[in-house]
Amino acid sequence: MRIDIISIFPEYFTPLEVSLVGKARERGILDIRLHQLRDWTHDVHKTVDDTPYGGGPGMVMKPEVWGEAIDAVIAQGGPEGAGLPRMIVPTPSGRPFTQRVALEYAREPWLLFTPARYEGIDARVVDEYRSRLRVDEVSIGDYVLAGGEAAVLVIVETVARLLPGVIGNAQSVADDSFAPGPMENLLEGPVYTKPPVWRGHPVPEILLSGHHARIARWRRDQALRRTFEMRPDLIARLDPESLDERDREV
Numbered sequence: 001m002r003i004d005i006i007s008i009f010p011e012y013f014t015p016l017e018v019s020l021v022g023k024a025r026e027r028g029i030l031d032i033r034l035h036q037l038r039d040w041t042h043d044v045h046k047t048v049d050d051t052p053y054g055g056g057p058g059m060v061m062k063p064e065v066w067g068e069a070i071d072a073v074i075a076q077g078g079p080e081g082a083g084l085p086r087m088i089v090p091t092p093s094g095r096p097f098t099q100r101v102a103l104e105y106a107r108e109p110w111l112l113f114t115p116a117r118y119e120g121i122d123a124r125v126v127d128e129y130r131s132r133l134r135v136d137e138v139s140i141g142d143y144v145l146a147g148g149e150a151a152v153l154v155i156v157e158t159v160a161r162l163l164p165g166v167i168g169n170a171q172s173v174a175d176d177s178f179a180p181g182p183m184e185n186l187l188e189g190p191v192y193t194k195p196p197v198w199r200g201h202p203v204p205e206i207l208l209s210g211h212h213a214r215i216a217r218w219r220r221d222q223a224l225r226r227t228f229e230m231r232p233d234l235i236a237r238l239d240p241e242s243l244d245e246r247d248r249e250v
């Protein structure tokens with residue numbers, strides 16, 4: 001997978017050189033390229049923003065600069081057969097970014113991220129590229145950041161761990177909270193490791209029993225309880241068909 005990121009703070013993405021994403025890049029699973037938006041300005045101050053039409057606080061990012069930058073990245077061409085990139089615009093006013101969306105992105109050959117600072121990017125940029133590309137405006141939650149760069153880090157890490165070969169144990173991805181299937185809309189329950197007793201706190205006996213069916217049942221009960229306690233809104237979204245008799249008792 002190829003990922004292009006255009007930003008006035010490319011250094012913000014240094015974390016993508018380490019850990020899971022860093023290793024995926026070293027192994028050629030991910031090709032991440034960073035671009036300094038200011039390289040497409042033409043004034044001495046390298047201006048990327050201006051005051052909003054209609055008045056109001058803050059500044060808006062200029063369409064001309066973004067247009068030249070996005071056109072240049074597209075013109076570089078993507079992976080063989082990838083065609084045009086899927087453009088992802090992180091914004092608090094976007095559609096929710098979920099595990100299901102991440103799985104969709106993980107199947108894309110080429111993603112282009114355009115994180116905004118200030119009050120956002122002139123709306124005509126999205127309008128312009130919607131006519132040529134698939135453009136997703138996505139939000140990582142109901143809060144406002146100083147810039148979209150942190151959201152790009154979240155999205156890239158979420159997507160990268162879904163790519164084949166990135167996580168050693170593919171099953172752990174399939175068992176994720178929110179992963180489509182039996183765990184979708186369920187939070188993961190508690191996890192334990194050695195020692196069997198720590199400061200007087202024992203590990204639940206069932207986990208030491210070696211009885212895999214009972215352990216699976218216990219884990220599902222714990223997931224249902226935790227979801228009910230932490231995210232009752234998700235319980236409402238559970239497909240009744242996915243619940244068995246035992247689930248309903250929890």
Ligand SMILES: COC(=O)c1ccnc(N)c1
Pocket residue numbers: 090091092116117138139140141142143144145146147148149151
């Ligand atoms: C500037 O970008 C944001 O504030 C942002 C982006 C994506 N999701 C959010 N919840 C906020």
